[in-house]
Amino acid sequence: MAELNYDQVRTHVLNIIADIALDDDVTSIKDDLLLREQLDLDSMDFLDIVMELKKRHKIEVPQEDYPQLATMQSCVTYLTPKFNQ
Amino acid sequence: MTSQKVDYIVIGAGMAGLASAIRLLMFGKKVLIVEKHSIPGGLNSYYKRGKREFDVGLHALTNTVKPGEKGKPFHKILKQLRIPLENFELSPQSYSLIKFPDKTLKFTNDFNEFIESIHQQFPNDIDQFLSLVEHIKNFNEVALDNETFMAKDVVRSFIKNESLIEMIFCPLLIYGSAWENDMDFSQFVVMFKSIYFEGFARPNGGVRTIINLLTAKIESLGGEVRYKTAVTKIIEQNGAVCGVLLNNETLVECSNVLSTVGNFETKKLLNPELFVAEENIGKLSFTESIFITKEKPHTLGSDATIIFYNNRPNYLYRCPQTFIDNQSAVVCFPNNFKNDQMDEGWLRVTSMANFNLWKNLNSADKKSYLQKKEEVASENIELLKNLLPEFSGDYLFKDVFSPTTITRYTGHLGGAVYGSPDKIRSGKFPETKGLYLAGTDQGFLGIVGAMLSGISITNLYFLQNGSNE
Numbered sequence: 001m002a003e004l005n006y007d008q009v010r011t012h013v014l015n016i017i018a019d020i021a022l023d024d025d026v027t028s029i030k031d032d033l034l035l036r037e038q039l040d041l042d043s044m045d046f047l048d049i050v051m052e053l054k055k056r057h058k059i060e061v062p063q064e065d066y067p068q069l070a071t072m073q074s075c076v077t078y079l080t081p082k083f084n085q
Numbered sequence: 086m087t088s089q090k091v092d093y094i095v096i097g098a099g100m101a102g103l104a105s106a107i108r109l110l111m112f113g114k115k116v117l118i119v120e121k122h123s124i125p126g127g128l129n130s131y132y133k134r135g136k137r138e139f140d141v142g143l144h145a146l147t148n149t150v151k152p153g154e155k156g157k158p159f160h161k162i163l164k165q166l167r168i169p170l171e172n173f174e175l176s177p178q179s180y181s182l183i184k185f186p187d188k189t190l191k192f193t194n195d196f197n198e199f200i201e202s203i204h205q206q207f208p209n210d211i212d213q214f215l216s217l218v219e220h221i222k223n224f225n226e227v228a229l230d231n232e233t234f235m236a237k238d239v240v241r242s243f244i245k246n247e248s249l250i251e252m253i254f255c256p257l258l259i260y261g262s263a264w265e266n267d268m269d270f271s272q273f274v275v276m277f278k279s280i281y282f283e284g285f286a287r288p289n290g291g292v293r294t295i296i297n298l299l300t301a302k303i304e305s306l307g308g309e310v311r312y313k314t315a316v317t318k319i320i321e322q323n324g325a326v327c328g329v330l331l332n333n334e335t336l337v338e339c340s341n342v343l344s345t346v347g348n349f350e351t352k353k354l355l356n357p358e359l360f361v362a363e364e365n366i367g368k369l370s371f372t373e374s375i376f377i378t379k380e381k382p383h384t385l386g387s388d389a390t391i392i393f394y395n396n397r398p399n400y401l402y403r404c405p406q407t408f409i410d411n412q413s414a415v416v417c418f419p420n421n422f423k424n425d426q427m428d429e430g431w432l433r434v435t436s437m438a439n440f441n442l443w444k445n446l447n448s449a450d451k452k453s454y455l456q457k458k459e460e461v462a463s464e465n466i467e468l469l470k471n472l473l474p475e476f477s478g479d480y481l482f483k484d485v486f487s488p489t490t491i492t493r494y495t496g497h498l499g500g501a502v503y504g505s506p507d508k509i510r511s512g513k514f515p516e517t518k519g520l521y522l523a524g525t526d527q528g529f530l531g532i533v534g535a536m537l538s539g540i541s542i543t544n545l546y547f548l549q550n551g552s553n554e
Contacts, residue, residue, distance in 0.1 A: 020167070021164060022167060022168075022169050023160070023163065023169065023170055040155040040160065042161065044161065044165060044544050051111070
């Protein structure tokens with residue numbers, strides 16, 4: 001199977017965020033800025049992102065790695081190897 | 086006796102229990118939700134008399150959010166439960182009044198109008214009020230490790246005018262305090278922000294709309310609430326919860342239990358012989374009279390949505406020595422939310438009431454109890470005539486509930502709508518591993534507070550860091 005590239009992983013992450021931040025516009029997310037500042041997400045919502053990654057993609061994110069999910073860019077960088085495992 | 090095993094048990098299908106169950110189900114947990122009553126809602130529920138559908142509890146939903154706003158408690162709940170805002174069909178209030186003998190303050194869902202009203206009525210105290218507001222803005226009222234200290238001490242360090250203090254406290258006390266004449270400062274801030282900063286709205290369809298959204302979500306996640314199912318005992322072994330016994334003789338094994346039925350109500354389930362001291366039972370209970378009229382309240386003379394009425398110089402928020410306190414009340418006109426879809430006029434009057442007097446009368450003599458309810462209705466009619474100049478006192482239908490009605494349907498000791506003054510903010514019972522508390526006695530208030538409580542406690546103890554499964 002071909003490996004997922006940046007944009008493909010980004011789409012997976014974006015789909016999850018769109019389902020969590022129901023009332024937010026996710027199309028304008030800037031990849032290098034903090035997600036929680038653009039989208040009104042707090043620590044409770046990051047729990048949901050982690051849960052959805054596990055549910056949809058069988059990807060585990062241990063709690064010490066939560067800071068890796070701070071921006072879209074860091075999310076994709078951190079998750080790409082996990083998607084491609 | 087039959088037995089079964091689940092990952093989580095939620096006791097009580099009120100706002101906190103339903104919100105908690107939704108979170109657990111979203112995370113794929115196997116959860117059993119039990120409710121003693123035959124319908125959901127807990128302290129905010131509903132019933133039907135004749136053809137009419139009544140709400141219990143909910144006058145208004147606090148924490149109203151305005152379009153474009155972000156990061157308010159209500160937004161957090163919507164995201165956590167994944168329910169879109171528009172599904173609540175919120176209809177905002179017109180305005181509300183705090184009506185004392187000499188002065189009346191007005192507030193709306195725009196906080197500036199409250200500032201303006203205080204400026205007019207208390208011109209010398211406005212700067213002190215504004216510095217209190219700054220302090221409130223910067224206070225984190227939902228931190229689970231806040232100490233308990235009383236709000237009036239804090240407010241008096243900003244505002245010197247006792248009349249203004251009494252008026253500011255009036256709605257906040259009667260919409261949420263388990264203490265007489267004061268409240269914990271964190272709760273004061275919760276209430277201040279949710280009522281004065283954010284304001285009131287009513288879902289079209291009343292409390293049913295909210296409950297139906299929550300129960301539909303539970304169903305869509307494959308969960309199920311078991312009604313008419315009471316927990317008769319929480320079973321503990323070596324300092325950890327290991328299951329519950331249900332009233333149908335079923336034993337359910339489980340090491341994670343969230344109770345939403347109250348602090349001492351939960352302790353009584355652990356130890357049914359437990360004696361609960363008088364001072365630990367909340368003293369604040371209420372009667373409510375609901376009158377259905379042909380004319381709507383605006384035709385009868387008032388456009389206000391809610392009136393916090395007090396006929397004394399001070400506001401006495403306490404258990405009255407008489408069956409009800411007839412010198413103060415909260416009056417709600419549900420028609421006076423902006424989007425009135427009702428065919429008839431609805432007039433609701435809530436009065437502080439003495440639980441023990443009602444309980445003794447109810448158990449001694451049913452006929453006198455019913456007669457007392459008639460007397461309360463008549464007193465409430467007189468009060469309404471003061472507020473509605475065109476109201477003759479005629480109505481099509483009425484219903485009155487008393488403090489004993491509250492205990493009967495919600496299980497709250499003492500008919501205490503706001504629970505015990507002994508709150509457990511951490512949500513933990515330190516003596517019993519695996520047992521947690523959410524809802525009224527965890528200390529967030531109102532419908533939004535209850536849901537936030539269920540969500541926060543569930544996230545913290547059951548969903549973060551894994552759980553002690």
